Amino acid sequence: MTFAGFDRRDLAMLKNLFKMALGDRFLGSRLGLIWAVLSPLMLMGIFVFVFSFVFPGRLQGREGTLPFVIWLISGYGPWLALSEGLNSATSSVVGSAGVVKNVAFKSELLPIVGAMLGVVPLLVSFAILIPMQVLEGNFHGWAILSLPFSVMLLLVFVSGVGLFLSALNVFVRDTALVLPNILMLFLFASPIFYPLSVYPAAIRPILQLNPFYILAECFRAPILNGQLPPLWMIVYMVILSGLLFWGGLVWFRRLKTFFDTRL
């Protein structure tokens, strides 16, 4: 059985590549895989500190520290998944030049593995969110069963963009260097650390189409309110991610025959 030119062997390869990438990342460090958990925890800690004490956020209906922190992390977790996934995906091909040049496999798996790496901090954020909600006595139950679907959406979206950027990065190495800055810009331009309502009503409909915002909402709606995300968001994201993934794959496969000249 094949899907988009991938078969079962590629699935096994994807699994192996993911294990390797995860292991390699922290290889040689004392704490090893603990960093996979510790690093997002520290980042979340910093953002919680900044937005609850340094610049206390005013959010209607979420007075008190705990509700605010839950709100913050439920948006920051998906954001970490997006940014880490995009960063790893973009440098995946150049970073694995040795494998690309010496092992016969489908190199389009590499940016997908990069996208999967982003899911690790997302899981960490879930793991601290759920106890906090139970503590708050505000656990919403069944709607969180929709989260795996949101994770899938996020994976397809990040893989699609990652396929574009990773192939581009082979030829224009500046891509991976400028990406963190652009992502930082997107982070503060997207209504993730503040509600959409801070923007003038006139431009809100346009800003709502920001996929970063929508992906964050796809996680927030089930976690915070126990609701499924609005249908239009799901339809919009499915179409957008699907198109991006397909386009990214076409782009990547066209360019990968030229990788050998640049790796």
Place this chain on the structure above:
Amino acid sequence: MPQAVAVTCQGVSKSFVLIDGGSSWRLLFASRKDLPVFDALQNISFDVPKGQFVGILGRNGAGKSTLLRVVGGVYSSDQGVVKVSGALSGLYELGLVGHPELTGRQYAERLLTVHGFSAAEREIMIADIHDFSELDDRFDDPVLTYSAGMGARLFFSTATAGHYDVYLLDEILSVGDTHFQSKCWRRLRDRVANGASGILVTHDWAAITKLCESAYVLEKGTVIYSGPAEKAARHYLYGENAMEEYHEGVAHFIDTPDFPAQIVPGDDFLLKGKVEITSCSDVGVVMVLERLQPGFGWETALMSRGVTPVGTQPGRYEVEVVIPKLPVEPGQYQISLHLVMPDPEIASRRIALDGYSWLNGNGLPLEVTGEPGQGLSLVTSWNVERA
């Protein structure tokens, strides 16, 4: 009956697009047609029969490694068809794939995982790699602490730990110490004996004659010679027509020397040649018996110690070489026979006047028949007494 083929390569061409700052944008957003290209391989065709290694000789940049990667499926070819039947193991470069912080064990584990071996198979193979590579307790040290030779040992052991149908080897046997090299040869011969096939890419012609029956010489991306390994080696070394240069007008062989084409070890060997000296000079003769055999390699078996004088005055001479009780093993040999005279300018040097040598394409082949491994006994006498 057509021979079973392990690897087929038909009309394979591969070019690399030359990319600089400006053309990379054109490559990304336009067609590649107007971009400058470098033709690395042009219309390469060859077959590797099952149970054989085929050698590919060529200088640096001839396209050897590119060809190997195309066969292995790492590079895509622009044109042509490559078919490989069976499981494949490729050793394209000695750079270690993956993170240098990995230990040797983890590295091996990783490469085997990529090749899709199960955990149980991996355990056995890793024990084998540990043993074969002789890395001992360094096996659990990070790869970045390894010397080049240790890396090569790990790499070779890992790539050949499994029983594959086809091996693609690039230059790897030139690394490592002699002890390890001989182990590598043994392992490869063992794999070939069990029906494996492969391609050996190298510029070490002696390595080709050791393992391969036939070989190809690659130059600037095209095959310029294909044929038996030792002839390919000669072609690689001296080109198509080039030969040793003989100083003419002093002496020459009148016709091909007379000697038995086949001989049994222990028989007396007799070679007769006719020589004509045309101008006054100290003409002498030297002879070398070289063993040159596919699957064995190349080595000098016998060599005349000094120059045997033939004559100084013009005239015809008869030269006889007798090797009593020929002390060599059964196998295929080449006789090189040369007429020489001292160099008037450099005392220790000799000038070749005429001769026969496989390197010039006119070697005198000698087949020593008999059961291999029967052994030879040199003329020795033992005396054992109870003390």
